[in-house]
Amino acid sequence: MKKIFGILGLLVTVFALTWILEPRFASAYNLQNIIRWTSLFGIISIGVAFVIITGGIDLSVGSLIGLVGCTITLLLADGYSIPVALAMVMALSLTIGLLHGLLITRIGLQPFVVTLCGLLFYRGFARWLTHDQVQGFGSSYEGLRHLAIGKIPLTDSFSIPIPFFILVFIGIIAALFLNRTIWGRYLLALGRNEEAARYSGIQIERMKILAYVICSGTAGLGGILFALDVNSVQPAAHGNFYELYAIAAA
Secondary structure: OHHHHHHHHHHHHHHHHHHHHOHHHHOHHHHHHHHHHHHHHHHHHHHHHHHHHOOOOOOOHHHHHHHHHHHHHHHHHOOOOHHHHHHHHHHHHHHHHHHHHHHHHOOOOOHHHHHHHHHHHHHHHHHHHOOOOOEEOOOOOHHHHHHHHOEEEOOOOOEEEHHHHHHHHHHHHHHHHHHHOHHHHHHHHHHHOHHHHHHOOOOHHHHHHHHHHHHHHHHHHHHHHHHHHHOEEOOOOOOOOHHHHHHHHO
């Protein structure tokens, strides 16, 4: 609890100092942008937290976000329906997470090595897939983009971005999973003491695989929302260093 209050105190202090130095920082428009972007990064950081709990790390999150953004724009441009395109990119993300988990648990590779290779490979694959050309949604999917840029008004001058509500929903699900399910307790036990968890009969390999699947799943969802937010995807740059922001937030 002290740690939480400390972080909140630091946040309030930084906010107040920035507001004093630049009054426009506290404008409704700027606050809405801050809430939207912190919500997007919060979504991917929740998944990264699951991996960190197990003592691992995922450096491929940013490149996966770029790959997902490129893939969904290409699928929609090729005539796939929105539900099918969304399902395909989420399936791709979950499969990548499963692959990471299997390489780490079954073959015994280090998480740093596996996900660093993923960082390089997914970025390169996205550039190859798009011929290194910028991809975009145009003006044909404004309804879908509402998930990332839509707002729910609170007053005449201030609205809450929809990504904030998505973050809250995912955060509640993650908290319930970790604290109210047997699998969540297994993950927490694994994070506290892997050897003790193994001797207790916990299938730690399965728990690690689950953590990487969840991490890639939230990265896939974040990749969709980030692409919808900016409305265009540069294969060489989209999602660069996002893994660092996610790790720091986690």
